[in-house]
Amino acid sequence: MKYLCLVYHDKGKVDALPRSEYDAIMRDVFDCREEFREGGHHIASSPLQSVESAATIRVRNGIMSITDGPFAETKEQLGGFYLIDARDLNDAIRLASRMPPARLGCIEVRPVMEIEGIGMAASSRSPQHCAC
Numbered sequence: 001m002k003y004l005c006l007v008y009h010d011k012g013k014v015d016a017l018p019r020s021e022y023d024a025i026m027r028d029v030f031d032c033r034e035e036f037r038e039g040g041h042h043i044a045s046s047p048l049q050s051v052e053s054a055a056t057i058r059v060r061n062g063i064m065s066i067t068d069g070p071f072a073e074t075k076e077q078l079g080g081f082y083l084i085d086a087r088d089l090n091d092a093i094r095l096a097s098r099m100p101p102a103r104l105g106c107i108e109v110r111p112v113m114e115i116e117g118i119g120m121a122a123s124s125r126s127p128q129h130c131a132c
Contacts, residue, residue, distance in 0.1 A: 009105030
């Protein structure tokens with residue numbers, strides 16, 4: 001089963017890390033990703049650009065509004081993700097606990113709802129057929 005692991009961290013705390021500590025965590029991130037690949041758990045992972053580059057889109061009554069930045073003003077911001085394959089939620093939690101970013105913030109683990117024709121199963125479809 002697929003699980004999306006959302007990485008949240010306090011940007012101020014990450015920015016305050018000494019360069020050597022930040023570099024060590026990044027090496028751990030790459031090692032963890034390789035270990036997940038070798039174990040058949042890794043599907044995709046990536047850090048996200050800063051919240052200053054984000055936009056939140058809403059459509060109400062056919063009218064679109066755009067807000068600069070993330071949806072909510074919180075101390076911890078979404079900083080990246082891992083998409084993993086795990087036996088069950090307990091296995092996904094076990095894997096998430098090994099993700100180095102958990103040391104700087106938290107990891108939200110959510111099962112991916114697999115619906116035929118939507119999501120990863122439909123990734124070969126062209127964009128005009130997107131069910132989003």
